Amino acid sequence: MSRQSDHITQKLWSYCQVLRDDGLSYQDYLEQLTFLLFLKMADERETLTGEEQAIPEGYRWSDLASAQLEGVELELHYRHTLEKLGREGGMLGLIFEKAQSKIQDPAKLRRLIVDLIGAEDWSSMSADVKGDAYEGLLERNAQDVKGGAGQYFTPRPVIDAIIECIRPQLGEVVMDPACGTGGFLLAAHEFLKGLNPDRDQKRHLRYEALRGVELVPNVSRLCGMNLYLHGIGPDAAGDHDPPIETDDALRDEPSSHAEVVITNPPFGKKSSITVVNEAGESDKQTITYNRPDFWTTTSNKQLNFVQHVKSLLAIHGRAAVVVPDNVLFEGGAGETVRRNLLKECDVHTLLRLPTGIFYAQGVKANVLFFDRKPGAKDPWTKQLWVYDLRTNKHFTLKTRRMTRADLDEFVECYHPENRQDREPTWSEDTPDGRWRSYTYDDLLARDKVSLDLFWLRDESLEDSANLPEPQVLAQEIADDLRAALEEIEGILADLGT
Incomplete structure (x- = not known):
């Protein structure tokens, strides 16, 4: 992050502490910043280009920042603005849908408009500066364990390594069906920009190359704004569809395919909805997806996402999916998915990730790489290469x-x-090597x-002198307990308890 973007992040974040005294969470604050930033930049773009903005008159930044609006009148106008823009289409609909x-x-709202958003000349900043500043806010939000969006934020080192392995190419469509705040899509965009696209390729990269789906509307709008600030997607007045869709990606068969699918589906095994009966009592009901393109029907949403990613891929398309350990060993539906995946796709690489790297803790995760055939x-899978970055590796989010x-x-x-030129680092003579392969027959012979x-x-497990630091060890124990508790809660949900 540049010094300028870091300065803006610090400035915008500092005011969050003031608003937290009024009961606003980091997520709430970030949402309000998103609304105001979009209005301000639409206003600046009109001044810069002379093209009329898509935001209706009476609901623009200039109306909101008018010196005549104070107190309750300002608060009321702001509410009406959000309601009006939430009924619009395109990027406006994506950013402002169901906005509140x-x-x-009102005094703090006024200060946010005048002293923070209004004091900056956003049009003079590059997309990298604006985008990096906003991404910095998203990461700070993810770090808030209680109320943040950690479950929607994948560690950037993991994202960058995956992109470097997958290597999307100009002209390809890159899809993330569980895009969260857009980390994978932004990293793909950055990689593709580095390939020196020509004029037509730049246009494709901005409007068509990146596609995402996010289930949670509040997170979807953050993702949309994140991409918008990086110069991705149409302006409010554009004819193109927004790059992000707010929907349940698992509901239907895909209507189009992508050459590259990279995703970190939400943690937690079960998909469920809360149902309130006539007596006012609430209950959670498990969701299963009956899709003809799936190999099996299951309530395990990670297994469903693996099946969905396979369906999303074009023939010879490439995928990288972050999956928890249960996807690798669970019986029943899990075994069915693995057998079919190994047969119909080339499942060529597995990266075992270390613990202590995710903001949403208690997760033991892996990255599964496969190509659709x-x-x-x-069977298409001939050899699965595995890299173990977990055993004897200890990471924390702080130290x-x-x-x-x-x-x-x-x-x-x-x-x-x-x-094809891969070489193992493990052998009988080098037992500490972290990279080795297993044949298809090896895999099929396993339980x-x-x-x-x-x-x-x-x-x-062998030498107490090799134990990690106490705080690291305590964190790993806590992560294991959280993972075990999640398994137990899943069993209780199945039992209807």
Whole structure:
């Protein structure tokens, strides 16, 4: 992040502490900033280009920032503005759908408009500066364990390593069916910009190359704004559809396909909805998706997302999916999905991620890489290469954060230039090597076709001198307990308790 974008992030974030005294969460504050930033930049763009903005007269930044509006009158006008713009289409609809004012103090709203948003000349900043500043706010929001959006935020070092392995190309469509705040799509955009696109390719990159779906409207608007600030998607007055759609990606078969699918589906095994009966009692009901393109019907949403990603891919398309451990070893539907995935796709790489790297804690995750292939008699998977970045690795979000350098060996072993030239680092003579392969027959011979593969000696189990620092060890224990509790809650939900 540049010094200018870091300064803006610090300035905007500092006022959040004032609003928290009024009961606003980080998420609420970030939403209000999103609404006001969009209005301000639409106003600046009209001044800069002379083109009339799509925001209706009477509901523009100049109306909101008018010196005549004070107190209750300002608060009321702001509410009416959000309601009006929420009924519009395009980018306006994406950003303002179901928008509500959460700022109860008109004086603080006025200060937010005049002293913070209004004091900056946003049109003079590059897309990188504006985008980096906003992404900095999103990451700070994710760090708030209680009320933040950690479950929608994938660590940037992991994203960058995945993109470097997948290597999207100009002209391809990159899709994220659980896009959260847009980390994967932005990293793909940055990678594609570095390939020196020509004029037509730049246009495709802005309007057509990136597509995302997000279930939660509040997160969808943050993603839309994040992309918009990086110069992705149409202006409010554009003829193109927004790059983000607010929907349940699992509901229907995909209407189009993508050459690249990269995603980190939401944590938690079960998809459920809360139902309130006539007596006012609430109950959670498990959701299953009966889709003809799925190999099996299950309430496990991670298994559903793996099946959905396969359906989203064009033939010879490439995918990288972050999945929890249960996807690798769970029986029943899990075994059915793994058998079919190995047969119909080339499942070529598995990255075992370390614990302590996600803001949403208690997660043991992996990245599964596979390519979709045309129908064939023989299975497409010949060899699965596994990189173990978990055993004897200890990271925390505070004292030992993962960096991109921690994934350098994995990317080198992945050999994105030519996967046929891979060489293992593990052998009988080098038992500490983290990179080895398993044949299709090896995998099929395992109980339930489990892909939960590990071979390294866990030093902490053999020698107390090799134990990590107490705070790291305590965090790992807490993560294990959270994961176990989630499993138990899933069982209780199935039992109707």
